Amino acid sequence: MHYSKYHALGNDYLVLDPKDCPELPSENDIRTICHRNFGLGSDGILYGPIETDNADFGLRILNPDGSEAEKSGNGLRIFARYLRDTGRVTTASFTVETLGGIVSCEVNKDASSITVEMGKVSFEAAVIPVNEIEGEVVDKEIELEGTTYRMYAATIGNPHCVLPMEEISSKTAHTLGPIIENHPLFPNRTNVQFLKIIDDHTIQIEIWERGAGYTLASGSSSSAAGAVARRMGCVGPDITVNMPGGQIQLHIDDDFSVRMTGPATRVGSFELDMEALG
């Protein structure tokens, strides 16, 4: 089975094209394919382009645990690059439909940079969704392992919980990330970001992804954390997001519409032997 592999600042995805695989693999096979030892290894699978009447292309986004995500910022940049690389697109900009809504993508001339209009961030508990809280999930308390933290929650199609902190680390992400991901407050689970404000146009985040765990970068996490920093009044509309894997540039309007710009790097093409699926 043919796969194209790309990464976006170290957040890697396998692109599986319906022309090579008419059916989406089972959840169990997705777990094996994404496994770093028993499969090709990846932070997820992008299944597309799929036919849709609502946009130029359709895309399904699968996490390595087999769950399906409503949106992926890095995944969308990679998919936009794949469409350009495979000659599916001749125009600079085009639309892609995901479970989390329709986005517009623009690939620059040499495909070194891709911009995605990610949509509008909402802090509304009913939309994210978040249990036990009415209205916006802004500057609330969450108790974890006996310590109380300030937290924000947001959606940009997929759910995010953001904890602003003076100091952040991979250790914190590995310790608190899984607890929050699976916290009863989040009926659909959640992605988690630990947010450090650097200055009025720069933030730094550590990421624990729903269904994927610790990742080096995340476009939807950047968008959610950037929107929270904006909501906190700590940054202006143009933000650089520093992550372990590199930087994403955001423009966030006053209505929390997010435009994300960053790279997508081709790694190679791979054939998965059916033997790997047992």
Ligand SMILES: N[C@H](CCC[C@H](N)C(=O)O)C(=O)O
């Ligand atoms: N794990 C995420 C999807 C991938 C998000 C991330 N890789 C990005 O670039 O946005 C979720 O279940 O919502």
